[in-house]
Amino acid sequence: MAAEGLGSIFSTGSLVGQLAFLLLVIGILSTHYKRARAFVAVAALIGLCHALFWTGSIVTAFWWGLLMIAALLVLGRRLVESAKTRFTAEEEPMLAGLLSALPRSRARHLLDQGFWLSGREGDVLTREEETVTHLFYLAGGEARVMSHDKQVGLCRAGDLIGELTVMSGDRASATVVLNGPARFWCAPATVLRPYLAAHDDVRHALEQGFTASLKAKLRASNERIAEASGAAA
Template sequence: MATEGLGSAFTTGGLVGQLAFLLLVLGVMTSRYKSARAFIAVAALIGLCHSILWTGNIVAAFWWGLLMVASLLVLGRRLAENARTRFTVEEEAMLAGVLSALPRSRARHLLDQGFWLSGREGDVLTREEEAVTHLFYLSSGEARVMSHGKRVGTCHAGDLIGEVTVLSGDEASATVILEGPARFWCAPAKVLRPYLAAHEDVRHALEQGFTASLKAKLRASNERIAEAGGVAA
């Protein structure tokens, strides 16, 4: 009996049924909301076809069909929310960059936790050895990065500022000062921390943006070192 059951698992019908469960597993494991719902919806469709065409199990067909309809409804609702969500030109650039891992409706929710400001030359965004009070996204303009009184880098449009320590509450490793007129989005740390603690999907996506921003800064730093002839021994 056990051998017969194992053999049926490798028939066409058996493989189709297993594919449905494989897609369910992938849907649970993926971190992207739309991909997860899509995997589940396709798995439910395959399971429905398997129940009707191969096993003739009407009860299983009902539950697979219900799962498919529920998945499509939730996915459709999220797509409709994304379509209704509006962003400014500055915010669209932010979405294409550091928030690219977030659905538009969730990105809108995150952006609403902060606000947009116009800065002037000499405005200080972070101070070395002081707690970082805000997370900044520089939309336009530049800022110099100072450590122990020396310039160690430059922040450009599209960069995050304070991402390393804003969530941990650690002190800033450098002072960041605007070089001239600038536009930036900022979110208070005291608002951002509890918000991200309550919204794991947003936190995960934002941390991906943090990682990408740090890699870009490291790459730029290495290029500057190379242009200067390398690090002296």
């Protein structure tokens, strides 16, 4: 009896049915919107085939088919929205990097919470021991990072500024000053915090971008330290 039970579990029909549920779970757990919907649609298609060709259950086939249609409709709507969404040349790098986990329409919505500014040499973006009031994305130009009147780092195009403290309301650990003409996107903390609290998908994607930015800064800092040590030697 036990052997027969194991045989039914590992039969072709049973494995096909289990595959459908496995893909469904993967889709639910996926943090990438389009990938999640695609997994759900494929899972529903496999489940539909399993119901039609193995179990012969019309009711089960109906629900799998309805799930597949719903997933495809939502995915199609997002694709249409994304195709209609437009970005400027300076926003495209943000879309490819910081906001790569978001659908284009959602990325557009987030960017509209902030605004673009041009900066001049000497403009201060954050000040040490003061509350960070904006999140900055440096699209062009450079900024020096100062702590206790000493330069400890350098921000270049593609870097985030204020990402570690803008959400928490903590004080800045360093002063960031533009080295020359620069172009940057910024979002007020008073707007960004409630917006992200209301949009979990955007918050999660932005947090991934914050983590990637922090890793890049640490890597660049380690490289500068290694270069300085080599020069001293």
